Amino acid sequence: MRADTSTTETGAAEVIARGCVRPIKTSTGIWVRCGSRIKSSCGSCAELYRGDWASIARSGVFDGPVQNYRFYLLTLTAPSFGAVHRVPRSETKAAPVCGCGVQHLVQDAGLRGVPLRPSSYDYAGQAAWNRDAGLLWDRTRRRLRDRWDSVEYFIVREWQDRGVLHVHVLVRIERSEAPDAAVLRDAARSAVAFSKIDGARVEWGAQAKCDAFRADGDGAKTIWYLSKALNYVMKDVVHQGETVHPRVWSHLLALEHAARAMRCAPDCEPEFCRGRVHERYGARSQVVSASRRTKRRPGWSFTGLTRTVQRRLRLEWFLANVEASAAAAHPAEKVEAVEGRSLRVRRELAPCAAAVP
Ligand SMILES: [Zn+2]
Ligand SMILES: [Zn+2]
Ligand SMILES: [Zn+2]
Incomplete structure (x- = not known):
């Protein structure tokens, strides 16, 4: 494909026609999807990203001898850093009286968090805490495996309104050693870590939840759990793309200043550091991840499906076929699935190259 003006515009138009709202031109002159995972940036690319992870999530629930396992949905939250206004999300549920003494209505959304x-x-x-949340999860999963060796997991990280991460984890444990959901919840919630940067104690908040579910015989419920957890991927960044109320904005601004001023690594000089952790309210973790296959563990996916595998196969296919496929007008969905992911491969291999969300 030559990069003269007419083919360039045609290439971009083709990608737009397949749903991506802001195509990107690669160094080889090919127009590809933006590859964003944020729904408000590009719904079409975010849906591809979600689909990628959804297939990994499903393969850890449905693609193995499910009768040998118990499954759980575990939710862990951050501790309190000060009381926040509690504003209901819908009118159907009566809101609790807020700490400010008022029973808020949905219309008070500008005070939420x-x-x-x-x-x-x-x-x-x-x-x-946002910065060290990844370390805390690492300690948590180790603690779970110390007690139940067969633990495998699929974790989704979501922003709360107050600008702090919380996590939803699909957990799979062999039936022979599987605990009650409450025992698993308490073991996870009481895990602690010590920050590698300032030595501070890092803990989960008091609010934690764990429910067991069955993959066999209770499939509808499982899928509901799964889609609930995965939909969080679509709203990665706090309030991105939404109209932000001034009080929410000033709260997030103060949090941004705090993230700017802290050290992101033991030798970080915040004034000069350009690390992205400073721009994400301190967060450094991936949005979604899953336990990997090792010599002695199956990993989350029963079939060994990981994004590395998906990437490698799709990149190989892309490099060999995409130009020919585009020229021969192959089915659009096959081309777009590949190009979106292969762009991410390129970007993730060279993370400093561009600041794409
Ligand atoms: Zn896009
Ligand atoms: Zn209030
Ligand atoms: Zn830094």
């Missing part, structure tokens, strides 16, 4: 007392809110603590 906003501190009652911003002046005493622990912004630095919250940004540091």
